[in-house]
Amino acid sequence: MKIFQCGHCGHPLFFENIYCENCDHTVGYNDTQVIMNTFDQSMDSLLFADRDNKQYRFCKNKEHGVCNWLIEAGSSNDYCTACSLNRTIPNLSNKTNHEKWNKLEIAKHRLIYQLQRFGLELPSKMVSESGICFDFLAQSEGVNAMTGHANGVITILLSEADEVLREQMRMEMSEPYRTLIGHFRHEVGHYFWDRLIANNTILLERFRTVFGDERRDYGEALKLYYATGGNQQWSDYFISKYATSHPWEDWAESWAHYLHIMDVTETAYYFGLKVAPIKGFSGMTSEVNFDPYLMKDFNEIVEVCIPLLFAANAVNRSMGIPDVYPFVINQSVINKMTFMHEIILGSSLRSK
Numbered sequence: 001m002k003i004f005q006c007g008h009c010g011h012p013l014f015f016e017n018i019y020c021e022n023c024d025h026t027v028g029y030n031d032t033q034v035i036m037n038t039f040d041q042s043m044d045s046l047l048f049a050d051r052d053n054k055q056y057r058f059c060k061n062k063e064h065g066v067c068n069w070l071i072e073a074g075s076s077n078d079y080c081t082a083c084s085l086n087r088t089i090p091n092l093s094n095k096t097n098h099e100k101w102n103k104l105e106i107a108k109h110r111l112i113y114q115l116q117r118f119g120l121e122l123p124s125k126m127v128s129e130s131g132i133c134f135d136f137l138a139q140s141e142g143v144n145a146m147t148g149h150a151n152g153v154i155t156i157l158l159s160e161a162d163e164v165l166r167e168q169m170r171m172e173m174s175e176p177y178r179t180l181i182g183h184f185r186h187e188v189g190h191y192f193w194d195r196l197i198a199n200n201t202i203l204l205e206r207f208r209t210v211f212g213d214e215r216r217d218y219g220e221a222l223k224l225y226y227a228t229g230g231n232q233q234w235s236d237y238f239i240s241k242y243a244t245s246h247p248w249e250d251w252a253e254s255w256a257h258y259l260h261i262m263d264v265t266e267t268a269y270y271f272g273l274k275v276a277p278i279k280g281f282s283g284m285t286s287e288v289n290f291d292p293y294l295m296k297d298f299n300e301i302v303e304v305c306i307p308l309l310f311a312a313n314a315v316n317r318s319m320g321i322p323d324v325y326p327f328v329i330n331q332s333v334i335n336k337m338t339f340m341h342e343i344i345l346g347s348s349l350r351s352k
């Protein structure tokens, strides 16, 4: 993700900030310009932006402390681009629900930021059948609710926002990594498979050569996966063991990692991060001098990202915490991600 800057004093801002830590001005995220706008607090109900002198309002979800996105003052919408995709939010009379929802919103807003950077269209399911929406459910509210995707509806269980439960699940499933942003990136991958691949004969054919034949019974494939513990020889061809369960899951897993890599590379680009080991290990030098969302050649992105991830893992180990990226990216996975990168850059679903 980009580094944002206070329009009043130039101080760096995080994406989630609602005021500048340095000058105290109110700030909000402007998703059409991909910047943070700054507002003079003396005019708290009228938000005149520092950069374009337009008038804005905050998304209605700012009242709940879960959104800092802006809407143009004249718009008829109450909610921002990210929050207008919410179909179900949890019961907020329960305080712990509110805290968990906030964590989900942080991950979801980062997801929407990224999908907008790709220029992918995000029609709302409440308006269009081919659209997308989010259901954030506490287990008691939905019978047999599960985190997943079905026909544009992304369901995330509130319990996933509980770090203890999530770590327990991670261990039970023998996963090296389980995060909220990872869930969002995986599930939205299923949605974009439907939108980008399902009805495109040429891409479907290419998909089958890269990922295998998705006409294999999905329910049976998952049953078999959970019964047998999956293919143990997965690491040469897949990014995770779960990816072996069915070509749709391989796509969603690879899609999530593709989004991880794009985000890490963008962050490194904006921070000017570079890796240049002092003893000159070959293949370990990396400098990101391009915006990955504008880079056609995915190989260049992977080449700069892998040394960065390796260095970031080393830093984490210095602090005694788990690797930030506990995966090995093999050539087969690079081919899968390259396919995605080409599809997205060439997609008719891009709005810009």
Ligand SMILES: [Zn+2]
Binding pocket: 006, 007, 008, 009, 010, 011, 020, 021, 022, 023, 024, 025
């Ligand atoms: Zn400031």
Ligand SMILES: [Zn+2]
Binding pocket: 059, 060, 061, 062, 067, 068, 069, 079, 080, 081, 082, 083, 084
């Ligand atoms: Zn919002």
Ligand SMILES: [Zn+2]
Binding pocket: 186, 187, 190, 248, 249, 252
């Ligand atoms: Zn899935």
